[in-house]
Each structure stands twice: as C-alpha cells, then as structure tokens.
Amino acid sequence: MRIHLVEKHGCRFIEGAATERFIEREKDAVALIGLCGEHSAERLLLYAGNLSESFFDLKSGLAGAVLQKFANYHVKVALVISADLVQGRFKEYVLEANRGNQFRAFQERNDAEIWLTSD
Numbered sequence: 001m002r003i004h005l006v007e008k009h010g011c012r013f014i015e016g017a018a019t020e021r022f023i024e025r026e027k028d029a030v031a032l033i034g035l036c037g038e039h040s041a042e043r044l045l046l047y048a049g050n051l052s053e054s055f056f057d058l059k060s061g062l063a064g065a066v067l068q069k070f071a072n073y074h075v076k077v078a079l080v081i082s083a084d085l086v087q088g089r090f091k092e093y094v095l096e097a098n099r100g101n102q103f104r105a106f107q108e109r110n111d112a113e114i115w116l117t118s119d
Contacts (some may be wrong), residue, residue, distance in 0.1 A: 001031070005039050011117040013043035016050040018080075024052045024063065030071040036075050041118045044070070045109075058089045071102050076111035076113040079105045 014036055021085035022028055023046075036042060054060040070077050086094050086105065094105045106112040 001035075003032075003035060005041060006045070006113075008113065009117040011043060011119075012039065012041040013045055013116050014041050015045040016047060016080045018047040019049045021052060022050055023055060023062075023066060026069065029036060029066040033069065033073045033075055035082040036073075042074055043076045044078070045112055045116060046077060046079050048079065048085050051079075055083065056090045058093060063090070064094065067103050076101070076116060078116045079103070080109050080112050081105050081107070083107055107116070 001022045002020050003014050006013050006015050014032070016022060017057060023032070032044060036044060052062070054062045055066065056063070058064070067077070099105045104115055105111070106115065
C-alpha cells in the first residue's frame, strides 16, 4: 500500500496513491486506521482509484461498513472523485454524507485538502 504523510496548516493526514486500489473489503479500512494511528494522523485523503467497484455499489454494503469503521475510530475522510462516478444511489449517499463532518466527497484535491485541514 503506497501512502504518504502530509502535514499542512498544523494538520497531519494520510494520502493514498491516486491509482492504487487498497480498499477491497472492510478489513482494509482497519489497516488504514492502523496506519493513521502509527503516524498520529486522524485524517485520510482517498481517491476513487483507491476503492473497489463494490464500494460504489451500495447494495454490497462496503461503503457503509468502511465509512462506519472510520467514524468509529474518529478518522475524518475526504474522497476525491470525478462527477461521472457519483451516480444513482451512490450520489444520494454522497449528498447526504457531505452534510456531515466525518466524510465528504470532492471533485478537486485542493478542495478536499482544505476541508481536511480545517476545524
């Protein structure tokens, strides 16, 4: 898993390599939570390429399970995803999630970073 630690505006977050898929099942979220703990980073920047296709299919339950793990461990997550991938029921899920402060989806990395580093 290729990740790196980013420190900006007094905040630390883990960022995944944009094209490397590393969340295929719920237990993969636990591994990321562990990495966040190792680096004292309670924030995570992910890209659509980091997630399996089943994440975007709400029937699979993967998105809900993964995001619940992050919420349980107080890991704030920003997802950079193109608008064409946010469709159907997943779009409804993203719109609802974007109202909260635990998970949000963005089209641009810069916007995701600004949200992650603000409190």
